[in-house]
Amino acid sequence: MLNRRAFLTSAGAALISAPTVLRAQTTPSKKLRIVVIANRNHEADGLMAALCNQMTHSLILSAPYNVDWPRWPRVQSDPPAPTRDPGVPRCLIDVFAFQSDKAPTIATIEIWCIDDLAVTGGKSDKKVTAMQQITNYTNPASTPDGVIAFGTAAYPGLVSNNGCASIGGTMFIHDASNGAPGSWTWPGYMDTLIPSKTPASFFSNVSADQKTLVAISSEMIAPQNRPASVLQLIIAADAVGISSVNEPPPYCDADANSIMKAKQAGATNITSVETTHGVIRSMWDKPFIYVTAIPNRLCHFPDEAQSVYAQEFPSSHNAGVALKYVVPYFVNAIAQ
Structure with a gap:
């Protein structure tokens, strides 16, 4: 039997060995700027918990610095909170060219949360x-x-993937209000598959690295309600994330309609159904991926995830674990 110390050693070795893909690359002429954008406070908190934990730190990444966390929600009715500058990320993390190197730094990752930046009331135009x-x-x-883009979302289908994380690049954005006055839209990109500029090598390299996939699974925490039988990273080059924007209740009906339209547009592997990933995708025409925490099945948010700390936190943490492992691959892919 593999004892705990031996297991942690092997898992740590997997974490350290996986990002050596960066050794094969040509160092980019400038340091890359990578932004990770969470939607809600509780999603960003799960991400920060995974990134700031010391137990299995990747030697290809620096320790988080300029850390501004925890942060409390910006609620207008609250008494004044401690003074903070909302226009700064929660932390910065450097990506090195080689393990344990302090130079050259080939990329800096910025961790952002939309809730830190403004009180949006869930409105997509205010998020933009x-x-x-x-x-x-x-x-x-x-x-x-x-x-x-980082956040929680539903996973379609009857089989539970609660607690897993999914990664894809293609987005499909549907206006669930059917063009009601004041609805946010991205002209020219609604109701169509929006491909990512991230090279396909990113998805294939992560998918082929069994050590990395096992290491990610080994650090995932099971949520309370209907956890997946196997906690894992679900990643594919053809994965599609659906953003159902301007969504009125009942959300289940709107999401199901968005899925139907995405399939009509050619989506065959839908791994994320929410709102904000697509809004983030609209901001910059740059290499893009979504990293989705899955706390519930489609149409089961009220009974599986809503306001349940033991469901939402572990799911966001698990997606944070996945992001920590795959971000060197992302940097490598876009730096070519």
Whole structure:
């Protein structure tokens, strides 16, 4: 039997060995700017918990620095909270060219949360306005070189994948309000499959690395309600994330309709159904992936996930674990 110390050693070795793919690349002429954008506070908190844990830290990544966390929700009726600058990320993390190197730093990852930037009330147009602060964060203002959308979403089907994480690049955005006045839209991109500029090698390299996939699974925490029989990363180049925007209740009907339209447009592997991934995708025409935490099956948010800490936190944490492992592959793919 593999004892705990031996298991952690082997898992750590997998974490450290996987990002050596960066050794084969040509160091980019400039340091890449990678932004990771979570939607809600509780999603970003699960992500930060995974990134800031010391138990299995990747030697290809720096420790988080300029850490501004925890943060409390920006609720207008609350008494004044401790002074914070909302226009800054929760932390920065550097990606090194080689394991344990301090230089050259080939990319810097910024961890952002839309809830930190503004009180949006769930409105997509307000989220777009808030995310302009991310562009303006650098001086001079600059668009990122790579974009990662992070958040919770439902997974379609009767079989539970609760607690798993999914990664894809293609988005499908549907206006669930059918064009009601004031609805947000992305002209020219609604109701069509929007491909990612992320090279297919990113998906194939992660999918082929069994050590990395096993290491990710070994750090995932089972949620309370209907956990998947196997906690794992679900990743594929043909994976599609659906963003059902301007969505009125009942959400189940709107989401099911968005799925139907996505399939009519050619989607065959839907792994994420929510709202904000597509809104984030609309901000910058750059290499993009979504990293989705799965706390519930489609149409089962009220009974499986809604406001359940023991469901939402482990799911977000697990997606954070997956992101931590795959981000060096993402940097490598877009730096070619």
